[in-house]
Structure formats: structure tokens, C-alpha cells
Amino acid sequence: MxxxxxxxxGFCPGVISAEKKLLQLREKYDELIYIYGMFIHNKEYENFLKRKNIISIQDINKLDDGSIFIIPTHGIDRNFENIVKNRFKVFDFTCPKVKNVQKIIFTHKDYLTIITGKENHPETIGLKSYSSENIVISDLSRLNEKSFIEKIKNKKILLISQTTANENLYINSLNYLNNLLKISFITELKNFNTICxxxxxxxxxxxxxxxxxxxxxxxxxxxxxxxxxxxxxxxxxxxxxxxxxxxxxxxxxxxxxxxxxxxxxxxxxxxxxxxxxxxxxxxxxxx
Ligand code: SF4
CATH class of the missing domain: 3.40.1010.20 (4-hydroxy-3-methylbut-2-enyl diphosphate reductase, catalytic domain)
Structure with missing residues (x-):
């Protein structure tokens, strides 16, 4: 054969770098290390980390103040980040590529942000918190929904993608919005293909x-x-x-x-x- x-x-550069920093922290501190959500979406790797006393958590109320808290590569909600920074010893392992998407959204606060990706993916949840108004397109059928059309009418639109989203979803959404721009249904369109x-x-x-x-x-x-x-x-x-x-x-x-x-x-x-x-x-x- x-x-x-x-x-x-295998592991992408963002995960390789985060893993290196995580294992260095493990050597430096004896106490439990907590990661918000999954470090990566892999159950066997979560078990590997658990054996090293690195634990995934969802409910921060279970943690003592001052605990070591890791922000995973896909980032977290920015308001939640402020809360955890006030309570815990926070290490931010958000991938620079995800940070870049957060920054673009944040610097376009006066635009309606359309994110192509999965609505409940942790990265998307984080990205949404950087916008003042947003819509997530998980499926092309959403583009034809009445509620979507009504929401974007006469708006300045920022189109951007979750880093791991489907490229066709982004490209088809862009084509669709470009057509709406041509007939002045939307007033402006900025787009960033941020797929990793x-x-x-x-x-x-x-x-x-x-x-x-x-x-x-x-x-x-x-x-x-x-x-x-x-x-x-x-x-x-x-x-x-x-x-x-x-x-x-x-x-x-x-x-x-x-x-x-x-x-x-x-x-x-x-x-x-x-x-x-x-x-x-x-x-x-x-x-
Ligand atoms: S954006 Fe995601 S997939 Fe790309 S390098 Fe960063 S962590 Fe890896």
C-alpha cells in the first residue's frame, strides 16, 4: 500500500503555536489550568489535556478567582473577555488570524456585519460581539429570506467570513450582495475573505x-x-x-x-x- x-x-500554525504556549504554561504552574470551551475540536485531545490537569470548562462560576484561564484559538465574546480578565489570570491564545477578523469587524462598527459561517461556532459567537449589528449566513437559502432582505435594505454592509467557513458560501454571498449594490438596494459593500x-x-x-x-x-x-x-x-x-x-x-x-x-x-x-x-x-x- x-x-x-x-x-x-495536521495542526495548523495557530494551533501549533497555542499548543506550545499551553505546554509551557503547564511546566511553569502546578495548579489546574482551565480552557474556555474546547482547546481544539477533538475529544481525544481533550482527554490528553485532562490527563495533564488542563480542563475544558463552560461555567466560570465554578472557578475560584485568580484561576489560570485560557482563551482558545477561536477567541471569545469581547464582553465576556472583560469579565474573565477581572477575575482570572488570563492567557489569550486567540489565533492572530481570528484576531484580525475581530479587528476588521470592530473598525467597521457603522456597518451591518454579515458573517458567513456557523451561527453557534465559538469563533462566530466571538466575532458577533465585535459588531454593533450582525447577521450570520450559514446557508445560502438565508439570503432569500424576507427578514434578511428587510434588515439589509439601505444599509452599509461589511461581508466577512469565519476563518473555517465554506468558501463557496462566502463567494456566493458576495455575488448576491454585489448585485444588490448595483441596483442600490444597499448603499455600500465592503468585503474581506478571511478564510484561513x-x-x-x-x-x-x-x-x-x-x-x-x-x-x-x-x-x-x-x-x-x-x-x-x-x-x-x-x-x-x-x-x-x-x-x-x-x-x-x-x-x-x-x-x-x-x-x-x-x-x-x-x-x-x-x-x-x-x-x-x-x-x-x-x-x-x-x-
Ligand atoms: S485561523 Fe484557525 S485554522 Fe487558521 S491558523 Fe488560526 S487557528 Fe488555525
């Missing part, structure tokens, strides 16, 4: 290798992770012979569908830890 791994597979390049590059590298060199593909990632889901869905448009697995147990369930002579593209999402990827690759190498 030939195993093909695309460039950029490391995600796009990984997807494009994978698609290229899947088209030219591979017979099948395996995407490794947590089913809860946005970037894992979109990686899987994009690759599936190129080749239907693709599997989405979370760990070695899932791999064992699909082994009967993989032949020894195959050329398998194996790609991990930006929230898949290397210990999961390495275990899977070692297993495949023995087939």
Missing part, C-alpha cells in the same frame, strides 16, 4: 493529490470539527471513495474496504493531533 500525505496535514489560507492550502493540496495520485482517501478528524467536516466534503466531490475517521478504532471498521495495492491519501484536519495521525499511518504501513 502506498500512503500519500499532503503538505500541511492554511485550511484552503491543505484542501487544495489534498484535492490535487487525490485527483492525480490516489485511489482512495482517509480524512482523520473529529466529527464535531468544522474544518474536518469541510475537508471531507470537499474531497468527496472529487472521489466518492473517501472515509471520515476519528481514530484507530474507526480505521479497523473500514479495513475490509481497502486493498493492499491501493494508493491512499491520508489527511488530517487542523484540529487532529499528530499522535492520532501517526498511530493510523503506522497501522496502514503494516498492511
Amino acid at each position: 502506498k500512503i500519500i500525505i499532503p503538505k500541511g496535514s 489560507p492554511s485550511i484552503i492550502n491543505r484542501e487544495n493540496n489534498s484535492i490535487d493529490l487525490l485527483k492525480k495520485q490516489s485511489t482512495k482517501a482517509i480524512v482523520i478528524g473529529d466529527k464535531l470539527s468544522s474544518n474536518s467536516q469541510r475537508l471531507f466534503l470537499r474531497l468527496k466531490t472529487v472521489n466518492e471513495d473517501i472515509f471520515f475517521i476519528e481514530n484507530i478504532n474507526d480505521l479497523e471498521k473500514i479495513l475490509d474496504k481497502i486493498e493492499k495495492e491501493e494508493k491512499i491519501l491520508v489527511v488530517s484536519s487542523s484540529s487532529t493531533p499528530s499522535f492520532i495521525e501517526n498511530e493510523i499511518i503506522k497501522f496502514l504501513e503494516k498492511i
Whole structure:
């Protein structure tokens, strides 16, 4: 079996940097470290951190004042950030690319902000708090809803994307809004494609290798992770012979569908830890 791994597979630069800082903090302090929400969207990695006394929390009322509190790479609501900074020892691991999106939104406070992405994703929840007025487009059908049309009429619009959102959603929304601008239904349109390049590059590298060199593909990632889901869905448009697995147990369930002579593209999402990827690759190498 030939195993093909695309460039950029695994943790993205934002997560690599945050993980490094987190493990340095772990060495420096003996006490429990709390992360707001998940550090990355991967259950096995959360368990790995738990064993190091690094705990995900949602309810800050359970924490003592002065606790170590980590803001994860996808950022948090800015009003909530002010609250936690007054109570805890806060370390901000928000990815610089997410911070950039927050900054753009904040400097366009007099615009109605339209964010393409998932309404309840932690990054989107944080981004919304930087705007004075916002709408989230999770699905193109939203663009035709009466409530949406009424809300944007005669407004200055800022269109921006969650860093891990679907690019087609952003591009189609932009085309739609450009048409509304042409007929003066909206008064101004500013747009920023803030989809993370490391995600796009990984997807494009994978698609290229899947088209030219591979017979099948395996995407490794947590089913809860946005970037894992979109990686899987994009690759599936190129080749239907693709599997989405979370760990070695899932791999064992699909082994009967993989032949020894195959050329398998194996790609991990930006929230898949290397210990999961390495275990899977070692297993495949023995087939
Ligand atoms: S996917 Fe991109 S934006 Fe998100 S943490 Fe990684 S580098 Fe930052």
C-alpha cells in the first residue's frame, strides 16, 4: 500500500503555536489550568489535556478567582473577555488570524456585519460581539429570506467570513450582495475573505493529490470539527471513495474496504493531533 500525505496535514500554525504556549504554561504552574470551551475540536485531545490537569470548562462560576484561564484559538465574546480578565489570570491564545477578523469587524462598527459561517461556532459567537449589528449566513437559502432582505435594505454592509467557513458560501454571498449594490438596494459593500489560507492550502493540496495520485482517501478528524467536516466534503466531490475517521478504532471498521495495492491519501484536519495521525499511518504501513 502506498500512503500519500499532503503538505500541511495536521495542526495548523495557530494551533501549533497555542499548543506550545499551553505546554509551557503547564511546566511553569502546578495548579489546574482551565480552557474556555474546547482547546481544539477533538475529544481525544481533550482527554490528553485532562490527563495533564488542563480542563475544558463552560461555567466560570465554578472557578475560584485568580484561576489560570485560557482563551482558545477561536477567541471569545469581547464582553465576556472583560469579565474573565477581572477575575482570572488570563492567557489569550486567540489565533492572530481570528484576531484580525475581530479587528476588521470592530473598525467597521457603522456597518451591518454579515458573517458567513456557523451561527453557534465559538469563533462566530466571538466575532458577533465585535459588531454593533450582525447577521450570520450559514446557508445560502438565508439570503432569500424576507427578514434578511428587510434588515439589509439601505444599509452599509461589511461581508466577512469565519476563518473555517465554506468558501463557496462566502463567494456566493458576495455575488448576491454585489448585485444588490448595483441596483442600490444597499448603499455600500465592503468585503474581506478571511478564510484561513492554511485550511484552503491543505484542501487544495489534498484535492490535487487525490485527483492525480490516489485511489482512495482517509480524512482523520473529529466529527464535531468544522474544518474536518469541510475537508471531507470537499474531497468527496472529487472521489466518492473517501472515509471520515476519528481514530484507530474507526480505521479497523473500514479495513475490509481497502486493498493492499491501493494508493491512499491520508489527511488530517487542523484540529487532529499528530499522535492520532501517526498511530493510523503506522497501522496502514503494516498492511
Ligand atoms: S485554522 Fe487558521 S485561523 Fe484557525 S487557528 Fe488555525 S491558523 Fe488560526
